[in-house]
Amino acid sequence: MATQVKAPAPKTKKTTTAKKPVAKKSAPKVVVKDLAKGYNKFKSFEGKEYTGMQVGRSHHWQYDAGDWKETKITPDLWEISYAVTKRRKGHAPENSGAKVGTGYQWYILANQKVVKLNADDYTTEMSGLKFKLAHKRAGKEKWNISAATQRKHLIQFLNEIINQLQIEPITFEFDYQDVHYKGEALPVLATCGEDGTCSEFEITLNDENMGIIKHMKSGWKMDRMDKKMIKLIGEQLEI
Template identity: 50%
Template structure:
């Protein structure tokens, strides 16, 4: 007797991705809690319309692609749909008349999904609305309960901040630890590396007084002698260097050329390394 072929949805129920799992007493399926993804977004279209002095309506469309290929028979089947609520902080730095460096950081919540083999969403529109309200109320509680002595979520202050730091891989954190000259990293777990890097970023803090008192060049920017780190940084694009300079709160970055950005970043790394060894 011929056994009928399994549908894609049914196949995946026996796979790790769709296996029934538990988290804090509640059942779920899909990607395991604690795992992470990395994606690249194609050049998309962002549209916005100003509704009030501080409020804009936005629309964004693009295709996102995995940074690494998905393993065979993993993930949701082709045709699966999701409805996400995204609560995000967007930081922009103007580069020139037509360009802005953009960083986003926040959370996304699954409101509903529709299986590839189905014709309806898993919950009604009324339930989706209730879930959105619950998620927003959760965010409000977290903001109200946050320690005001610490950098507040979704705010911009003078504290040093590296966007997406909590989502960096262990390999990326090891590269950052090398930049800050952190010792003993070979025995550290990812979470320990993350805390060590955060501590160095906090120590580096705002620019020291000597950063603004160096002898200026004819174009008005402080000059430093090139060193090994600056040479490596020169290999990066200006946009990438500017993003790093924004993360490290380097003042005057909007007026710097590529070489000046590389030297400023190398100088900051050198001082941060000295702080971590002290």
């Protein structure tokens, strides 16, 4: 009798589900902001184009021991010469500001207060304005404008200061720490808008020039002045 042999069952192939390829995360792109472009790009102020640091921003410098020389010309007029290295408080952002070798010429109009401490030493404070006459780009031999044009711009600046001095100042009085103060606030015309609102004033208290007070988003600010005194002066200007 024939023996029946079952045919082996066909082998089934194991099916595997293909895994989806995992996308490799690419490293985030590092965008290096060219701060020099922002410094050198054209900006607008009261309809006039300019380059450099934006209006409203500030620098803070610290000066090395400098060399100041002065010669008396008349009873009230002195010729001065001053040379020193000034250093930024903190550090400039990388690639920001003017290039190394850039030059500037400034005209400084300031109030200097000194107090004699002893036979050889005086304290010294200065506050006021400085006006850019000319600049020279790094690698260039010539200044951006001629000496004649510099004088023309300086005359215009000084005429504006004369107009500023001829304005009737804001007067006020207040008491602070048992002292009665009589004050004057002279607006810095360059900070006044078309509506007549000014953000900076030159302050005099009891016939002594105290410097410039300015109104910012955080309130009134003034260098080297007691905060409570600054607040009192600011309140007088807002009356």
